[in-house]
Amino acid sequence: MSLSFTHETLPQRVVFLPDANQRVAEEVARLGARPMVIGTKADAVLPDAPHYRDVVMHVPVEVAERARGFAVENDADVLVSVGGGSATGLAKAVALTTGLPIVAVPTTYAGSEATNVWGLTKNGRKTTGVDERVLPRTVVYDANRTLSLPVDLSVASGLNALAHCVDSMWAPRTDPINQALALEGVRALSAGLPQVVAAPEGIEGREQTLYGAYLAAVAFASAGSGLHHKICHVLGGMFNLPHAQTHAVVLPYVLVLNGPAVPESERRLNDAFGPEGLHGLRERVGAPRALRDYGLREADIPAAAAAILAVVPESNPVPVTTEILTDLLHRAWAGEEPK
Incomplete structure (x- = not known):
């Protein structure tokens, strides 16, 4: 090719x-x-x-x-x-x-x-x-x-970095170079975050996580803002939700939505995550689960869906509708399994 x-x-x-x-x-x-x-x-x-x-x-x-x-x-x-x-x-x-x-x-x-x-x-x-x-x-x-950053915030912040990687695989300006950076970022973050949880005072895990976060950000800066970041920016701005925790909660829902439409990118991400995948990593590190835990009300979902729909990238792998966004936000609000 x-x-x-x-x-x-x-x-x-x-x-x-x-x-x-x-x-x-x-x-x-x-x-x-x-x-x-x-x-x-x-x-x-x-x-x-x-x-x-x-x-x-x-x-x-x-x-x-x-x-x-x-x-x-x-x-x-x-x-x-x-x-x-x-x-x-x-x-x-x-x-x-x-x-x-x-x-x-x-x-x-x-x-x-x-x-x-x-x-x-x-x-x-x-x-x-x-x-x-x-x-x-x-x-x-x-x-x-980063040693003074508590474990729970380290996890949320590291998953925010993972979101940069995942979004970079299909964002509006994605290319093979930032995809390569994103995949190495996924590998480093998947290796580093469990070490931070297991040994919070250890420096090796935090170095790997910091290295992965840098690669993630470089990839994101080049690839641009995809659906995941559009969702989280709307939620943060409208409802003052905490930035890292919001990204950490929303990430698996967007991955499950977009991944099957770009099977090669999905395969490469799965390889970078390793056998446990994103789900296994989230289980190991005790990832944030539900947007309702951070201040989003169920009554806020219709307004959020309408605001997000207006900024969905045209290049998103899956056509996005109000119904899709409403279902995604409901699941993320409740902490249900992605579908």
């Missing part, structure tokens, strides 16, 4: 090593002299720099405006995000209007640090976009920084 595709690789410097405090300072100095640190638990990072700590999930517009004002007041010339997707997302919101470069120091497996996607929430609606200004110039990965 002949190959025909266009692939774009985002320009980014990645530093992966343990005990990276000094390296963070060095990477910041490559880009600026007046850093501003964004994060709720970032006191040990550049302690003499001004710290902005008002980090809120889904990046409300008013929080972004305050952070932008803080950057101007402190004459910042480089942003340093320390934390999960919310901290990275807030740094991106500041960079979107100021053009300031970002050094990202992730403490979860969210993957936002490896994408040029920004998101802002206003009046219950989450808007996302793509802009080169928000792509962190440098990412410093230090698995030791």
Whole structure:
């Protein structure tokens, strides 16, 4: 079979090593002299720099405006995000209007640090976009920084990364390169997450999970946002559901819906997951089960289905209807088996 595709690789410097405090300072100095640190638990990072700590999930517009004002007041010339997707997302919101470069120091497996996607929430609606200004110039990965992430949040965050991989297999701009990255991401995450659960203080499992999360995010940045992410962005923006847990719950339902329509991609995913598959992995790590556990009401489902239908990618492997979305959301709300 002949190959025909266009692939774009985002320009980014990645530093992966343990005990990276000094390296963070060095990477910041490559880009600026007046850093501003964004994060709720970032006191040990550049302690003499001004710290902005008002980090809120889904990046409300008013929080972004305050952070932008803080950057101007402190004459910042480089942003340093320390934390999960919310901290990275807030740094991106500041960079979107100021053009300031970002050094990202992730403490979860969210993957936002490896994408040029920004998101802002206003009046219950989450808007996302793509802009080169928000792509962190440098990412410093230090698995030791994930040790404080509790096991249940590690599991949810790691499954969020798996969702990046799965969505990348059939997203609007998917190609053989980001599919290869996604499949290696699935392999690494499937190996790392059970180790995190079995030995939370161990570093090897967290390194594998962090490595897989990076590959997942690179694949997702290239392939674009598929049905899974459209569903989760609507649920997060409309009902303020927690980001990682929502992705962790929804993932198997979208995989069961789309997989049979793309049998080769489904086969390659099954090979990457290994004999246990996604179901077995979720059982081993105690994955989140039901959206009702995180604040979604059954009465919210019709409005959610209508909002999701409006943003379903045309290239989704399966035609999607209101009925299909309603059934999927009901099952995910109740924690029933995917069908």
